[in-house]
Amino acid sequence: MTEAFRQYFELCGSLLYWLFVAPFRGRGWRMGHTFAQIVRIGVHAVPMSALTALTIGVVLAMQSAAQLAKLGATVYVPGLVSSSLIRELAPLVTAVIVIGRSGSSVTAELGTMKVSEEIEALEVMAIPPMSWLIVPRFLAMVIMMPLLTVFSIYVGLAGGWLIGHFSLHMSTAFFISHALQYVELSDIGISMLKSGIFGVLIVTIACSIGLNVSGGAEGVGLATTRSVVVSLLTVFIANAVLTALFFF
């Protein structure tokens, strides 16, 4: 446990150097690698994020409509869907999808490279693995998490609109105006901040566990599971702490 923390903070320290100091010493970010990772980590996660956000928007609207109808207050459905999605669900659900899809993939890939001596080969070729492997993944995750969250918000709202429009017979203009009525700009800012922090946590945990794999194929499997579990727990705890921070 202590060793895992040591490895994690060691990675974070090294990452800070390669992000903010190394570029001023002639070792810039590898933009080609970063774009490749943006596609793998972010763009390829779009269909799954879309489907999940759509179903959540639909379910949220249906559940809230069922309860609010008893009070004759279905007019609040758009506001409830939008505020729930923006403040909590979109960043959290996007994080869960990215952990399952991209975080696990990062750990498995780095772990396999570790056990097959590829990372050692990079070191011996004087190609820093931090610059070649970690920084591009970090940048890709930090860029794509907020974007995926924004995308999830839009798709989730579309899901809510489907119920509002076709089941509750609300006009599109009514749905949009009421959805925006209960949301402030700071909510969107907090949502973006949350998703950015989740992205940092997910990618650093995935990379730290992946880079320290030992024990061959079995070790890679165990590390991938550990990466998913630790990332999920960390993101849920971080979400609670951040929500509390902005609540009080």
Place this chain on the structure above:
Amino acid sequence: MPVATPDLTAREPIIEVDSLVRNFGSQKVLNGVSFKVYEGDTFVIMGGSGCGKSTLLRHLIGTEQPTSGSIKIFGQEITTMNSDAMRKLRGRYGMLFQSGALLQSLTVAENVALPLTEHTQLDAGLIDTVVKMKLEQVGLTGHGHKKPSEISGGMKKRAALARALALDPPLVFSDEPTAGLDPIMTAVVDELTQRLTQKIGATVVVVTHDMNSVFRIGTRIIMLGTGPNQGKILAAGTPAEIRAHPHPAVQQFINGDPQGHNGDDAGEELYRETLLGLDPSSQAIHSS
């Protein structure tokens, strides 16, 4: 063909290892190892499984730190070297890993081109030409577009050798270069290693326990011991000196004889004690 004994006095040591010790917990894996590797040598490190050959090699390439002792490469102490200086030094040597360690996400040609794109200012066309030359040298012409997963084990080793030679380094490390290869492919890799030292004048450090390779390519050889002699140099010298070495464990290892070099039963006991380390008492070795 036997290799001529080199004249050591005429050449500079490329690698100097002095009193190298490496402990893993209470286990002493390397125990006071000292040797020098001279320019143009094909220096072979041999020994039984678990004797610390690969650990020694990892110390030489700077990926592991010793418990104590000194390692100088090109006259520079690497055990206390900072990461920037180490990175610069690594540009001067190549490494062939046991598994090849080709990057799976790149093609064979991209793997070979990697040191060139990272450490030179050559334009893409020139890099492409150099890569083709290197692939031709190792007999992989026409395979550059393939991913490592699409080629055989022997081809991976040769592609990794091409990558190690991409920058024409004056020093090449090689970890079990012939492990898992058939006899013909083993001879091909050995020939490539010999050609490397003879034509380019590179110094090669090879870790192997393939006896045919040891005597085919080695100009200087050390043998590490196991058991009571764990991590110590059991024998050192030219191929002829090693062949004639009086230590029974060396003879037994060279001959690959489970019954010992004289064919007696004591030899099996010796092998178990000295090479497999099943009895920590060194007295038995001397008495046998």
